[in-house]
Amino acid sequence: MLQKIKTAMKARVSWVERHFEILLIVAALMAMGLSLAIGLSQSVWFDESYSIFLARQSTDQLLYLTSIDTHPPLYYLLLKGWAAIFGFGETALRSLSVVAMGGAVVMAGLLLRRMFSAKIAAIALPFVVFAPMLLRYGFEIRMYAVAMLIGIIATYVLVAALHASRRNQWVLYALYAVLVAAGTLTLYYMVLLWFAHLVWLIWQARREKKPIFKTPWLVALVGGALLFLPWLPVFLTQVSNNALAPVTQALTLDNLMGILSFLFIYQPAWQVGPFLSLVLLAVIVLLAILLTKLFRLADKKQRTYLLLLTLYILVPIAVLALVSLVRPMYLERYLSHVSIAGYMLVGVTIGILMTKKPSKKLHLAGAGILAVLLIGVVQLAQVGNYNYQRLYKPTAKQVAAEITECNADTTILADDPYIAMELSYYLPDCEIRFYSETAELTGGYAPLSNSPLHVADPAVELAGSRELIYIYYNEPTLTMPETLTAASRITHGQLNIAWFYAEGVTP
Numbered sequence: 001m002l003q004k005i006k007t008a009m010k011a012r013v014s015w016v017e018r019h020f021e022i023l024l025i026v027a028a029l030m031a032m033g034l035s036l037a038i039g040l041s042q043s044v045w046f047d048e049s050y051s052i053f054l055a056r057q058s059t060d061q062l063l064y065l066t067s068i069d070t071h072p073p074l075y076y077l078l079l080k081g082w083a084a085i086f087g088f089g090e091t092a093l094r095s096l097s098v099v100a101m102g103g104a105v106v107m108a109g110l111l112l113r114r115m116f117s118a119k120i121a122a123i124a125l126p127f128v129v130f131a132p133m134l135l136r137y138g139f140e141i142r143m144y145a146v147a148m149l150i151g152i153i154a155t156y157v158l159v160a161a162l163h164a165s166r167r168n169q170w171v172l173y174a175l176y177a178v179l180v181a182a183g184t185l186t187l188y189y190m191v192l193l194w195f196a197h198l199v200w201l202i203w204q205a206r207r208e209k210k211p212i213f214k215t216p217w218l219v220a221l222v223g224g225a226l227l228f229l230p231w232l233p234v235f236l237t238q239v240s241n242n243a244l245a246p247v248t249q250a251l252t253l254d255n256l257m258g259i260l261s262f263l264f265i266y267q268p269a270w271q272v273g274p275f276l277s278l279v280l281l282a283v284i285v286l287l288a289i290l291l292t293k294l295f296r297l298a299d300k301k302q303r304t305y306l307l308l309l310t311l312y313i314l315v316p317i318a319v320l321a322l323v324s325l326v327r328p329m330y331l332e333r334y335l336s337h338v339s340i341a342g343y344m345l346v347g348v349t350i351g352i353l354m355t356k357k358p359s360k361k362l363h364l365a366g367a368g369i370l371a372v373l374l375i376g377v378v379q380l381a382q383v384g385n386y387n388y389q390r391l392y393k394p395t396a397k398q399v400a401a402e403i404t405e406c407n408a409d410t411t412i413l414a415d416d417p418y419i420a421m422e423l424s425y426y427l428p429d430c431e432i433r434f435y436s437e438t439a440e441l442t443g444g445y446a447p448l449s450n451s452p453l454h455v456a457d458p459a460v461e462l463a464g465s466r467e468l469i470y471i472y473y474n475e476p477t478l479t480m481p482e483t484l485t486a487a488s489r490i491t492h493g494q495l496n497i498a499w500f501y502a503e504g505v506t507p
Contacts, residue, residue: 016118016119016122017118017119020109020113020118020121020122023109023122023125024105024106024109024110024125025106027105027106027109027125027126027128027129028102028103028105028106029102030129031101031102031105031128031129031130031131031134031135031138032098032099032101032102032138034129034130034135034377035098035101035134035135035136035138035139036091036094036095036098036138036139038135038136038139038380038381038384039094039098039138039139039140039385040090040091040094040139041384042139042384042385042394042397043385043394043395043396043397043398043422044090044141044394044396044397044422044425044426045385045387045394045396045422046394046418046421046422046444047140047142047444048093048140048141048142048425049396049421049422049424049425050069050421050444050447051075051076051079051141051142051143052079052083052088052093052141052425053421053424053447054066054076054079054080055076055079055080055082055083055088056080056083056088057080059077059080062076062077062080065446065447066234067234067237067238068237068238068241068243068442068443068446069238069243069443069444069446070238070241070243070443071143071187071188072184072185072186072187072188072231072235073185073231074143074182074185074186075142075143075146075147075186075187078096078146079093079096079141082095082096093141094139094140094141096141096145096146097137097138097139097140097141097142097144097145097146098138098139098145100138100145100146100148100149101134101135101137101138101145101148101149102138103149104134104145104148104149104152104340105125105128105129105134107149107152107153107156108125108128108152108340108344109121109122109124109125109128110156111152111155111156111159111344112124112344112347112348112351114156114159114160115159115305115308116302116305116348116351116352117355119351119355120348120351120352120355121351122351123347123350123351123354123366124344124346124347124348124350124351125347126347126370127343127344127346127347127350127369127370127373128340128343128344128347130370130373130374130376130377131263131339131340131343131373132262132263132264132265132266132373132376132377132379132380133262133263133266133332133336133339133343134148134336134339134340134343135377135380136266136336136380136385137333137336139385140333140385142333143186143187144187144333144336144337145336146186147183147186147187147189147190147336147337148336148337148338148339148340150179150182150183150186150190151183151190151193151337151338151340152340153179154176154179154180154183154193154197155193155197155308155312157172157175157176157179158172158176158197158201158217159305159308160172161173161176161216161217161220162204162217169216170216173216173217173219173220173223174220174223176217176220176224177220177221177223177224177227178224178227179224180194180220180221180223180224180225180227180228181224181225181227181228184224184228185228185231187337188235189316189334189335189337190337192315192316192319192320192338193312193315193316193337193338194221194224195315195316195319196311196312196314196315196316196338197221198221199311199315200307200308200311201215201217201218203307204304241442241443242442242443243442243443243444243446245443245444247331247389247390248328248329248330248331249328249330249331250324250328250330251317251320251321251323251324251328251330252324254269254270255269255330256317256321257269258270258332259317259332259335260280260284261276261280262332263339263342263343263376264280264283264372264373264375264376265279265280265372265375265376265379266376266377266379266380266383267379267383268332268388276375279372279375280372282368283368283369283372286365286368286369287346287349287369290349290350290353290365291349293353293357294306294349294352294353297352297353297356297357298352298356302352306345306348309341309344309345309348310341310345312338312341313338313339313341313342313345316335316338317335320334320335331389332388346369350362350365350366350369354366392473392493392494392495393493393494394422394493395492395493395494395495396419396422396423396425396426396495397426398492398493398495399423399426399471399490399492399495399497400423400426400427401426402490402492402497403427403430403469403497406427406429406430406431409466409467409505410430410466410467410469411431411433411462411465411466411467411468411469412427412430412431412432412433412469412471413433413434413435413455413458413462413468413469413470413471413478414432414433414434414435414471414472415434415435415470415471415472415473415476415477415478416434416435416436417434417436417441417445417448418445419434419471419472419473419495420432420433420434420448420453421444421445421447421448423471431453432453433453433454433455433462434448434451434453434454434455435455435456435458435478436448436454436455436456437456439451439454439456458478458479458480458481459478459479459480459481459482460481462480462481463481463482463483464483465481465483465484465500465502466501466502466505467499467500467501467502467505468480468481468484468499468500468501469497469498469499469500470497470498470499470500471495471496471497471498472495472496472498473494473495473496474494474496476496476498480500481500483502483503484500484501484502485500485501485502485503486498486499486500487499487500487501487507488507
């Protein structure tokens with residue numbers, strides 16, 4: 001029986017090698033289609049609306065607003081250019097991230113083929129295609145998928161440079177330096193991946209007894225840092241401007257388990273029930289067994305690249321755990337750009353073992369892990385872009401659909417700037433006023449700072465309204481003018497719409 005499996009595997013190898021590029025394209029299209037299908041059923045939420053708002057601004061204003069927030073500007077500039085070509089529709093806006101995620105799948109396959117073989121890469125591809133974390137941030141109108149793509153391209157270029165001829169090597173290292181700077185200007189957390197690269201490169205240099213300070217890769221990393229230097233003063237200002245929302249967490253044991261649960265079933269650890277807890281435990285035990293076999297059977301070259309994939313995902317987690325001793329800096333989305341390495345590592349583990357020692361048990365193990373990932377995809381399709389920090393499902397799209405028209409008699413009041421930003425994408429022609437204790441706003445709210453739409457006391461300032469539409473989360477917090485009478489209320493998730501009318505006005 002085993003001989004038949006080996007013969008069949010050899011036949012498949014030649015087919016895979018001949019059609020690997022086609023397999024890659026199909027895999028990327030599947031991932032892109034899944035991610036976009038899930039994404040188009042979601043409502044744009046605050047962070048996404050902020051991205052869209054910046055993309056509508058002039059370049060100077062975009063850079064200014066970025067400088068007083070918490071993220072670098074490159075993604076916003078890319079989105080601005082993308083929207084100038086394809087427009088500001090939801091499909092167009094989400095497509096930038098979807099295309100970047102699809103590109104990351106392609107580059108992951110090419111990297112795995114270079115490091116291992118076409119057959120191993122082909123076996124590993126399904127574990128990347130049906131990766132819940134990749135699909136989730138593949139449709140987000142934020143920088144995470146673009147950062148993921150830059151990271152995997154940079155890793156490919158680095159691996160290629162290490163084995164290139166001297167002439168091509170410097171071209172590749174120059175490209176690597178540009179990618180390091182571009183990645184950091186897309187997402188500051190990319191520095192965690194560059195540090196993982198550095199750890200792996202130092203390990204290689206020590207193993208081969210080469211002097212670290214005379215290596216071209218060190219020059220490339222320094223070059224990347226120098227290219228970032230013009231933005232460094234802005235970054236230092238951002239570090240101290242307190243614009244970061246107070247939702248980041250320490251990387252505790254609960255959150256470490258949460259990383260695993262997000263990777264496999266896209267649920268935080270605190271939400272996982274008894275059945276899925278057993279499923280996750282089974283996956284952890286199974287992976288431990290498979291990894292033990294892997295490092296026993298893998299050859300020297302394979303172990304080198306297995307270490308790279310391991311460091312790719314584990315070093316950022318370890319650094320965030322250490323930083324948590326001083327300041328909480330973890331959110332699951334801040335690891336989305338390196339999560340691809342975790343899926344690649346799982347896939348490669350199955351792939352190498354199948355080529356070294358195929359068996360029915362191994363096929364069942366691979367199918368079982370893939371089945372768990374599919375559970376995660378189903379879970380993702382159900383929860384969509386549920387916000388696990390604010391504990392709500394964005395529904396601004398549904399709420400905006402309830403507002404059929406905005407006229408001179410209509411006043412829309414958002415309970416806070418957060419809601420106002422969410423609604424702004426869906427109601428671009430409506431004047432959305434918002435309540436805030438202060439008119440001076442910072443961070444993601446800076447676009448609304450000192451806005452004429454700011455309301456400090458609705459009961460007084462909106463007393464002359466004819467029709468007032470009040471939108472709020474959960475329970476109302478504001479007092480409406482005594483001149484208005486409540487007429488109706490509609491709820492979508494945790495977001496509510498309440499209509500108030502002046503005397504004599506017919507709803």
